[in-house]
Amino acid sequence: MRIALFVTCLADTMFPAAAKATVLLLERLGHEVVFPEEQTCCGQMHINTGYQKDALPLVKRHVKTFEPYDVVVAPSGSCVGSVRHQHAMVAGADAGLAARASAVAARTYELSELLVDVLGVEDVGAYYPHRVTYHPTCHSLRVLRVGDKPVRLLRNVRGLDLVELPAAEQCCGFGGTFSVKNADTSTAMLADKMRHVLDTGADVCTAGDASCLMHIGGGLSRLRTGVRTVHLAEILASTEA
Amino acid sequence: MSTFLGMPVHAPRGVGHLRGDESFPDAARTALGDSQLRRNLQHATTTIRGKSGRVIAELPDWQELRSAGSALKSYTMAHLPELLEQLEEKVTAAGGVVHWAADANEADRIVTDLVRAAGEQRVIKVKSMATQEIGLNEALEAAGITPVETDLAELIVQLGNDKPSHILVPAIHRNRSEIREIFLRAMPGVDPKLTDDPPVLAGAARRYLRETFLSTKVAVSGANFAIADTGTLAVVESEGNGRMCLTLPETLITVMGIEKLVPTWQDLEVFLQLLPRASTGERMNPYTSMWTGVTPGDGPQNFHLVLLDNGRTAVLADEVGRQALHCIRCSACLNVCPVYERTGGHAYGSVYPGPIGAILSPQLTGVADNASLPYASSLCGACFDACPVKIDIPSILVHLRNQAPHPRTEAAVMAAAAYTMDHPRLYRSAQRAAKLSRIAGRRGRGLPPPLNGWSASRDLPAPPKETFRDWWRNR
Amino acid sequence: MSSKDVILDRIRAALGAGAETPEIPRDYRRGPAQVDLDLLVERLVDYKAVVHRLTAEKPDTGEPVAGGGVEGSGPQAGVGGARPLDDLDHLAEGRANAQVGVEAAAVRAAIAGILGAGTVVVPPGLPLEWLPDGVHGLVDDGLSAERIAAADGVVTAAAVAVVETGTIVLDASPDQGRRIISLLPDLHICVLRADQVVASVPEAVARLDPTRPLTWISGPSATSDIELNRVEGVHGPRNLHVILAGQ
Numbered sequence: 001m002r003i004a005l006f007v008t009c010l011a012d013t014m015f016p017a018a019a020k021a022t023v024l025l026l027e028r029l030g031h032e033v034v035f036p037e038e039q040t041c042c043g044q045m046h047i048n049t050g051y052q053k054d055a056l057p058l059v060k061r062h063v064k065t066f067e068p069y070d071v072v073v074a075p076s077g078s079c080v081g082s083v084r085h086q087h088a089m090v091a092g093a094d095a096g097l098a099a100r101a102s103a104v105a106a107r108t109y110e111l112s113e114l115l116v117d118v119l120g121v122e123d124v125g126a127y128y129p130h131r132v133t134y135h136p137t138c139h140s141l142r143v144l145r146v147g148d149k150p151v152r153l154l155r156n157v158r159g160l161d162l163v164e165l166p167a168a169e170q171c172c173g174f175g176g177t178f179s180v181k182n183a184d185t186s187t188a189m190l191a192d193k194m195r196h197v198l199d200t201g202a203d204v205c206t207a208g209d210a211s212c213l214m215h216i217g218g219g220l221s222r223l224r225t226g227v228r229t230v231h232l233a234e235i236l237a238s239t240e241a
Numbered sequence: 242m243s244t245f246l247g248m249p250v251h252a253p254r255g256v257g258h259l260r261g262d263e264s265f266p267d268a269a270r271t272a273l274g275d276s277q278l279r280r281n282l283q284h285a286t287t288t289i290r291g292k293s294g295r296v297i298a299e300l301p302d303w304q305e306l307r308s309a310g311s312a313l314k315s316y317t318m319a320h321l322p323e324l325l326e327q328l329e330e331k332v333t334a335a336g337g338v339v340h341w342a343a344d345a346n347e348a349d350r351i352v353t354d355l356v357r358a359a360g361e362q363r364v365i366k367v368k369s370m371a372t373q374e375i376g377l378n379e380a381l382e383a384a385g386i387t388p389v390e391t392d393l394a395e396l397i398v399q400l401g402n403d404k405p406s407h408i409l410v411p412a413i414h415r416n417r418s419e420i421r422e423i424f425l426r427a428m429p430g431v432d433p434k435l436t437d438d439p440p441v442l443a444g445a446a447r448r449y450l451r452e453t454f455l456s457t458k459v460a461v462s463g464a465n466f467a468i469a470d471t472g473t474l475a476v477v478e479s480e481g482n483g484r485m486c487l488t489l490p491e492t493l494i495t496v497m498g499i500e501k502l503v504p505t506w507q508d509l510e511v512f513l514q515l516l517p518r519a520s521t522g523e524r525m526n527p528y529t530s531m532w533t534g535v536t537p538g539d540g541p542q543n544f545h546l547v548l549l550d551n552g553r554t555a556v557l558a559d560e561v562g563r564q565a566l567h568c569i570r571c572s573a574c575l576n577v578c579p580v581y582e583r584t585g586g587h588a589y590g591s592v593y594p595g596p597i598g599a600i601l602s603p604q605l606t607g608v609a610d611n612a613s614l615p616y617a618s619s620l621c622g623a624c625f626d627a628c629p630v631k632i633d634i635p636s637i638l639v640h641l642r643n644q645a646p647h648p649r650t651e652a653a654v655m656a657a658a659a660y661t662m663d664h665p666r667l668y669r670s671a672q673r674a675a676k677l678s679r680i681a682g683r684r685g686r687g688l689p690p691p692l693n694g695w696s697a698s699r700d701l702p703a704p705p706k707e708t709f710r711d712w713w714r715n716r
Numbered sequence: 717m718s719s720k721d722v723i724l725d726r727i728r729a730a731l732g733a734g735a736e737t738p739e740i741p742r743d744y745r746r747g748p749a750q751v752d753l754d755l756l757v758e759r760l761v762d763y764k765a766v767v768h769r770l771t772a773e774k775p776d777t778g779e780p781v782a783g784g785g786v787e788g789s790g791p792q793a794g795v796g797g798a799r800p801l802d803d804l805d806h807l808a809e810g811r812a813n814a815q816v817g818v819e820a821a822a823v824r825a826a827i828a829g830i831l832g833a834g835t836v837v838v839p840p841g842l843p844l845e846w847l848p849d850g851v852h853g854l855v856d857d858g859l860s861a862e863r864i865a866a867a868d869g870v871v872t873a874a875a876v877a878v879v880e881t882g883t884i885v886l887d888a889s890p891d892q893g894r895r896i897i898s899l900l901p902d903l904h905i906c907v908l909r910a911d912q913v914v915a916s917v918p919e920a921v922a923r924l925d926p927t928r929p930l931t932w933i934s935g936p937s938a939t940s941d942i943e944l945n946r947v948e949g950v951h952g953p954r955n956l957h958v959i960l961a962g963q
């Protein structure tokens with residue numbers, strides 16, 4: 001299958017490892033990955049901060065860039081969430097754009113959705129000999145409703161010891177600009193999330209969103225906990241060799 | 242002139258409790274440092290989430306009930322003028338008197354005049370969000386009338402000279418030993434050997450209020466539902482103080498937001514299933530009272546219904562935001578909100594705290610008067626899942642952020658960022674510049690203001706050697 | 717311009733071209749469903765009501781089903797001598813008079829077990845033969861609040877009960893009386909007939925007349941205001957006893 005990668009601006013700039021892993025994983029599974037270079041950012045930060053007007057050109061760009069492809073994948077639940085639930089709204093009165101945005105959205109998948117629902121694989125042949133806990137990020141869980149797809153994928157990874165995260169469905173406190181505008185509350189939420197992660201005794205905390213991982217990982221690093229955050233794509237891309 | 246008068250307006254300033262003194266982040270900072278408050282809130286919200294989850298799981302048709310509740314509320318909003326007139330007609334026919342209050346000042350005046358006309362100096366009150374919203378207690382006190390809150394939590398708040406912090410349990414921020422201290426300090430005639438055992442505390446309130454219930458001639462209540470096709474009003478409660486207020490006095494004054502309507506009697510079958518399970522986590526709350534006008538020989542023989550706008554029509558005018566008027570004040574969204582659980586209700590500055598407060602208060606007052614509230618959420622979506630009438634709170638938050646006044650620097654940064662991101666070549670050089678500046682200056686550990694709030698408690702990741710884009714090109 | 721006109725004009729302006737009017741999906745459970753009296757008892761007990769079942773098959777089991785009588789409750793002895801009930805088919809016809817089909821002797825015994833002796837307020841339409849010797853019935857003919865409050869209890873019939881929620885509804889019929897009488901005494905004894913029980917809330921709503929004053933009661937007075945735990949006993953009756961007749 002020919003799959004277009006929607007890398008997301010955050011993974012592109014700050015977490016290329018997650019994006020590379022997505023490419024290598026899909027290629028290993030026998031698919032062709034293309035990267036439309038005109039893409040930049042889906043506009044989610046602008047939309048969620050109250051700048052829909054500024055986001056409009058970004059939505060137009062996104063739609064135009066990905067329109068030619070049958071299947072689009074992103075290693076991010078929240079960016080896919082924005083494409084699916086916000087782009088048509090930002091298009092607003094421009095009914096043509098809204099319809100095109102909805103069409104692109106319908107073909108855009110978060111990584112675990114693509115693997116399980118579209119490609120029909122739950123065992124991707126990965127090997128990752130670590131104790132891992134999974135944080136279901138809010139947008140994957142409640143906007144996309146990916147359910148237990150990521151966990152099913154992780155259970156099939158050889159060598160991986162999956163430990164359940166207490167109060168897993170609670171927000172980590174990132175929330176984009178929320179973590180800047182309400183930094184204190186965000187930190188209080190993060191403190192509880194970190195406590196739960198540490199309680200599991202895991203070496204690695206994984207999730208399907210680089211943004212939440214940046215937040216949780218930033219806190220775990222600041223406290224020198226020794227627990228790392230690793231994107232789900234990186235775990236699924238790992239092999240014994 | 243009539244066109245001007247007939248346009249929706251926001252709730253007026255200077256009366257009532259819809260606007261806080263501080264922005265949410267400032268108020269939250271204080272609350273976050275109160276360890277007792279944090280523990281009380283965490284304990285209470287965890288308890289209620291568990292209870293509510295268990296009784297909701299008992300109903301196989303919970304989702305169908307939510308859909309019905311949501312549709313009924315949309316229907317009500319679309320037909321509000323006819324339904325309100327129908328309600329007025331039915332209440333009047335049943336011996337009640339209906340008053341219309343365009344805003345808080347008018348509602349306060351109507352109620353005060355009615356109490357004066359009854360020749361009374363004291364009223365008993367059953368917990369009502371609407372009367373808190375309009376600052377009725379202050380208005381009554383200014384007129385020399387003593388309002389006595391009879392709901393246990395409201396009594397705790399009133400005796401403690403405190404402010405409510407939750408829709409359903411206004412004293413949720415207090416634990417049993419704090420409540421005991423408040424009672425010992427401020428409850429006249431209290432047994433000095435009072436313990437902090439909850440049944441003992443409840444018993445103290447029972448003794449304290451009994452005489453007041455029996456001797457007060459006017460009561461003020463809110464309403465959970467008003468049924469347009471029958472003129473029936475419903476109050477849902479637990480303690481029996483509601484029944485006391487609705488049954489014992491000679492005069493009953495009910496203040497109700499115009500959005501509390503339900504079209505038909507049958508529709509109550511939906512809301513009576515949704516509300517208790519979502520709010521207190523009970524299959525049914527201990528007491529629900531329903532009355533239609535005046536029943537000769539039974540209960541108050543004078544009944545007044547005050548229909549309140551106070552900014553609700555302004556909410557209705559926003560096609561996206563009007564969903565906030567569907568709220569049945571169950572407080573489920575507060576109980577599941579990770580922000581509320583940590584900051585408590587006072588940080589929201591309005592009588593409506595939590596996720597519903599973050600969308601309702603700014604719409605009632607105009608977003609400019611509560612500009613920080615739409616941002617008091619990480620958009621995690623837990624409120625939307627919990628809401629028994631399926632109000633899409635996260636989407637309304639995003640919608641209101643788009644109307645909020647923006648700080649000038651932020652707006653400039655956002656516009657510049659959008660411009661850059663719409664030009665791939667600029668975007669690529671910005672990616673490189675971002676990387677270099679961090680390597681050169683701050684070793685990936687800090688950010689300049691206003692972003693330093695973030696990096697105060699989190700490390701930035703080490704900058705990657707190359708962006709994905711560069712890797713792709715060089716592959 | 718009156719405030720009424722102002723508000724209605726504002727609403728019309730706010731709705732503009734008109735808001736969409738959705739279909740109301742009524743695909744939730746609306747009944748009628750099988751009534752499970754055992755479940756009703758379980759739900760009542762769960763919310764700390766004490767239930768006394770007058771069963772036809774086991775005339776000697778008058779033991780109250782466990783529940784949490786709070787302070788002030790009389791002895792909760794067993795009920796003796798319950799006997800088979802009258803023809804129940806006859807009752808199914810809705811609003812039959814309370815005394816029909818309820819074995820007075822069994823009710824008497826149950827009340828004797830709950831209260832022993834004392835004064836109870838009774839609504840004017842309640843059969844006085846339900847009261848045992850030693851329990852004085854104070855018929856409400858417009859009694860003052862003080863006299864009602866001073867009584868040891870109140871005995872009423874009921875209009876409807878809901879299995880799923882453990883709820884009893886009073887509708888101020890002559891055998892239930894004014895709302896005040898079931899509110900002020902600390903003990904409420906409610907005599908419920910099996911044919912008044914429905915499975916779910918929608919079925920109860922359908923049976924009730926909204927123009928009557930209605931009181932929905934689910935367990936004794938309680939509060940969740942202290943740390944969100946349900947604690948029984950604030951302003952309403954702290955002891956709720958349900959005598960359930962028929963099956």
Ligand code: SF4
Nearest residue numbers: 568569571572574628
């Ligand atoms: S918004 Fe929904 S969840 Fe929140 S209080 Fe209102 S009805 Fe309940």
